Amino acid sequence: MTLKPWREIAVPHEDVLKGTFQQAEFAADLSRVHDGTATPEYQNPALFFQRTFITEGMRLLLDSVVKRLAGKGGDPVIQLQTAFGGGKTHTMLAVYHLAKGEAVASDLPGVPAILDAARVTELPRARIAVLDGIKSSPNQPVLRDGQAIRTLWGDLAWQLGKAEGYALVAEADASGTSPGKAVLETLLSRYAPCVILIDELVAYVRQFEEGKVLTGGSFDSNLSFVQALTEALKAVPTAVLLASLPESDKEAGSQRGVRALASLSHYFGRIQALWKPVGTEEAFEIVRRRLFTNINDKLAAEMVCRAFADYYAANSEEFPRETQESRYFERLMRAYPIHPEVFDRLYEDWSSLDNFQRTRGVLKLMAKVIHRLWKDNDKDPLIMPGSFPLEDAETRNDLIYYLPPGWDPVVERDVDGERAETTEIENRDTRLGSVQACRRTARAIFLGSAPCTVNQMVRGIELERVALGVAQPGQQVGIYKDALRRLADRLHYLNSGNNRFWFDTRPNLRREMEDRKRRFQDKEDVFPVIRDRIQKVLASGLFGGIHIFTASGDVPDDWQLRLVVLPPDAAFSRSGQSLAIDRAGEILKQRGEQPRFKQNRLIFLAADYDSVSRLKEQVRSTMAWHTIVSDIKEAKLNLDVFQSRQASKSLEDANDALRRMIRETYKWIIAPMQEARPGKGLSEIRWEHFQLNAGAQNLSQDIERVLKENELLITEWAPIHLAKMLKDWFWKDEVKHVHPLEVWQQTCKQLYLPRLKEDTVFQATLGAGAESRDFFGFAQGREEERYIGFTYGKRTSLIMDDSLLVIEPGAAAAYADALRVAEDAERARAAKTSTDTGSSSGSTGTEGNKVEERPGKEYKPGIAEPAKSAPRTSYYGGIDLDPILAKKQFADLVDEVIQQFTARSGVRVEISVEIRAESSAGFDDGLQRAVKENCNVLKFKVAEFE
Incomplete structure (x- = not known):
């Protein structure tokens, strides 16, 4: 199922599309609206309410204001005290347009329901006074129709009743002293129903120095005015006051500002009704109304949200638990076309920064994000944390503005942009680049980890939230995990621990490692490490000798089978000219300056050409981590506990990776061979090559397997x-x-x-x-x-x-x-001789002395002359053996003599061995003891020293 991109379903407002919005336009200005100089979206009541989502807090506040103005109850004083950018001024504007009555309620979206709930048929038009603490000056009077107005109470009276109203407080305005409660009550009663909107009051009051009187009065007189005004409002049932106060001391500014905030909060607190701030869920609708015109295809939007919800359910182990709840689909729908995770990160993490305005800051940022994505023809089904175009200077600068110095190089090098490491990785790996897995992952981590506060106990964003910010239906979550592993190995500012990931302006230990890597040279440092690692994984059982990176002159030319491991700079390539063949050929033909004769006793192990560079890099990384850990132990490098553990873990991981890389790189067995062609002599030396299994547990056994299977050995x-x-x-x-x-x-x-x-x-x-x-x-x-x-x-x-x-x-x-024919003839001749001897024993002496003449005997190879006497029945032989060659001579004696007897039946053979040894110097005790023990084991009859 193909999901429609968000740009085909939700259309941004014209100013967002064109990028013509101004940053200031997102800051609602109450005074400009009151003066009639604000932009239409704020000045026009209908447009304002069209783009305004009435939150639960705003609904309760408007309900109270409506009831108050209609004389049906409601709170006389409402204090708006929320975090910076929490929507206070926007709420005051809603009250302003509602109370002024320039547009009928039916033209204001959401207002009729509020009137109905308050049981008010028609809201009376109220007089409105706006006191802006930033616009007003404590020491600079304002001329209105020729009348100089000096104080807040003078300005309040003039706005409610012009010159007539001002006359009630003229003396108090001229003297800079607060009018009494009764005067203010008279003023409010005469011009009720009325609404008083006081914005940035702390910014005004904090300007009064201690003990100093200005034209606007004094610090104490202004506090007295606030107290009197709040008391007077209780007595006028159709008058209401809304005042905004900052939430934190930091927003209050100086020490006088903090003191002013504390005092004002005390006086307002006596009567106030606190306003509920905007919730994260409500912010979805606020942002959507302000940035998008409408949803063109609600069915398509629902299909997108349903696909995401089902995707999270099908991969429950990969995403946060909250995504498995049925209401997460509702969150997706309310936030569409922006993913809820974007709002969670901005409202939970970025809003913790003191200078980040909640709603206003989110609006400004998302307007730039949406403009850039629209311009780049983004095809994602939702705008996600991984979608943020941080390569765009405006978007990046808007985010970095809220962060401490030092974040710009972090984003440019590690997160996003043409020079970023993430882009380089994706350019080399098309599997990751096809979905921008590295960039999207880095963006999501940055959005979730860049805000950092002093009180923050845990740094970073969980792996599940990284996946939530990047993965889309139809994609494998594993590709983003692979990307994250690659980033952890390559990025300089990315940190990790306890399944959490975060960026920091301080380079991580990887930067230190990368710097140290440059110290190591190939032949002086890297090759010896590779040699030692290979030595550890190779056993010499199959070979008479293993020679690792050995010069030809040091490889013996003998009868032993020898494995020669070629150095990394003599690697094997199956696709082209191979340096391994050249180096192996040199060793095969020469032993140093001498020719090599036992050429068929050499087998070669070579590195894979395509893997050598990665192996050398891994060796350098391992050596660098080793030096870092050593320096930590020797207190040469000052790191915290977490970084020390991280260094040890990185060294362990580097060692494991190096073991794998050794196996993956040294995977080619090459062996020389020739063919003998009849009539043509020997062919040129040809090199056979076979690949080892990098996953085999034992390298030596795998070499033996390959040699046997391919009949190389x-x-x-x-x-x-x-x-x-x-x-x-x-x-x-x-x-x-x-x-x-x-x-x-x-x-x-x-x-x-x-x-x-x-x-x-x-x-x-x-x-x-x-x-x-x-x-x-x-x-x-x-x-x-x-x-x-x-x-x-x-x-x-x-x-x-x-x-x-x-x-x-x-x-x-x-x-x-x-031999058999000769033996048969010999036996026949012996039998005939025996018969002739028997018959001649009874003849005369003359006959007895007669010698029988025999024809000459034909020579047969290996046949001795026949015996001419009676058979001999015993044999005795003696021989002196050379003490050095005794073992060989005795074996010859057994084969050539003794077996002649033992091979025949009925022959009894006895063998005695006599040993005599003499030494003029005498035999030491150790020799005597060893000989006697061995003689006892061999059961000698006699074994004595004299």
């Missing part, structure tokens, strides 16, 4: 893949075996070969393939045409040294067949 390998690699690259036509140690080393060097995690992966693959005849055979060496320690198709213990050979499966099968 092999941690478990099937024998079939090893066999294929050996067939493709190592088993040649003439050579069917290769040293696996050489193969492993080539995988560490050549980028076209698989990258294994470590040599144990290679050994495990060899061992897994040993039991099968499909992959390869093994030998512990080769002499001429014979394999030493040959095994094929059975599990065996492998030690990957220079002697170990891995044999192509076809060659291994052929060699195993040859």
Whole structure:
């Protein structure tokens, strides 16, 4: 549902539209109306009442005045004592036009109902006297028809009865002494019904110096006149007095003004009827009547208000509780086209300022707001706190006028305007800019937080009220919350605490932080912090070494798998030329000044090019907050408790943000690879890149996941893949075996070969393939045409040294067949020899000495000469081992000798180890104790030191 903009429903008055209104026009001037020189909207009774909303307080007052003038009761004295700008003069004008009777009651909107309620058919025309304390001068007589009038009572008598009335008080006027109660009673009775309107009386009386007599009398004589007048009014049933007095001592002015206010309040208080001030709800109608002609489409206005009310109900957790009440819809209707929150802020917050006039100040401000919004073709359905065009100089100046000095740069830099931070944020982020989320949010906070008084206990505006001042039906409240978070990070004068936000003329700690950020340089300060942070989140379990921002000469060229973390100034960009590739290429090819050989042992971690600048900024912010907190602890920075807590919280938040930024920035794994093309040699080095998951909890585990999933690193390998690699690259036509140690080393060097995690992966693959005849055979060496320690198709213990050979499966099968044929022939020959020996034992001596001639034996690889004597049934061997190489030699001994026996059934094998150690210096106690304990654990039969 599309809501109509307010400008299509409510039309402002012509002077508001054109901006031709004058500030003074909003100040009702009782004297100008009385003299007939006021503007039509105040001078013309019909126009005045058309634009005047009769509030509850005004209705009660007019009812009392009507009854008094009609002789049906009513209060003789009414004191109008409200805050500055509370509508006192406007109320006096209503009484003035009503009592003067220049227009019939039926032409004055709202008046007939008052007459009916008072049961007055026709109100008699009354004489009116207006005493203006600002216009009158205590020491300057006024000439009226040639008569010099000096005092208030002289002016009162002249206005009621001209020369005849003045004659009653002429002597008192000439002497400056107050006329008695009886004289004033006679004056009022003779010219009743009458209305006396006294405005700004304190401003007049405070001009009399103590003990000094002026032409207008003295301080005491004027107080006596007031007392006598109020007493006289009680005796005249059709005479009424309305007097306005300021509410506060500050409005009273000097000490004499305060004294005058106290004295006048005392005398008026004896008889007065206090007037009820304008309520906030009534102010809705007052402002609307004065600023808008009418509502063209009341149904459309109701639809707008209903949409807002439903929107608040549907998002109840986001808005103040009052918006959930059914009567909030009625408030919206009464305030339309202005949002009630505007009135709440102006009447509750801005009216707390001493120099802000309640109704008059609101009218002046809203007239400028409406004029500018109309000029800018504003399309909002309501005029909200977030709508205030603070970029407009007139609107901004009108608000700042009421505030202490220093607010202009706050608005220009942080709130609204081309140079404001809010505008810059929205220009960079179209999601926020599409609804002016930052500017609207800042305006709402400014309107709700700029007024600050000494007695104010809590600063700022709640988050719910910020949302109330900006969010509109159809919008997500979350976008304004996002904007507020962005503002809290960027603005200099915005403060927050306890879910409240406020602007202040004092720069917040963010300004201090921003100033300190400029101290830190990239390579000297920022990069070391990033290196330390990365070091904390990376574990070296997968890698033999992790090298963070390390020069190529300091990255070892060995068989260990190594992760090289490139510095931020060598970032990776998927969209263009990448400095990361250039830097990684340098490290890959060179180790300092020397060429690098084990190129396939390097993996690189690089920063994202688009995120580096934000990471560096976040590092600077964190470092700045850290220095601020340190200075606070060392008493180098004098802050209040709230700011100290805010600094600690900001440091904590900055650290959290930095942890996230590290993960979001260092997210690219890049690895080199080559392709070997038949007949064309090796391709150029190509760099593969893969993105890490910034949300993963463990960075090291996520790196391992990416490496495994994309086969950049092999941690478990099937024998079939090893066999294929050996067939493709190592088993040649003439050579069917290769040293696996050489193969492993080539995988560490050549980028076209698989990258294994470590040599144990290679050994495990060899061992897994040993039991099968499909992959390869093994030998512990080769002499001429014979394999030493040959095994094929059975599990065996492998030690990957220079002697170990891995044999192509076809060659291994052929060699195993040859061994089997040779063994079969050997067994057959042994059996024949045994038979021949048995039959020759019974022959003659000549035959016994006969030597049988045998044909020459064909040589078979790996076949020893057949035994020519009876089988031997026992074996004993001894060997001296090198103490340094004993572990390897003993393993060879087990594989080459002992397994020959243990592999056959029925063979019992005993092994004894004899160790002798001598030292001319003797063995210390620690060595003796360690050796004895270890020998006991290993169950030595003998273990003695001599």
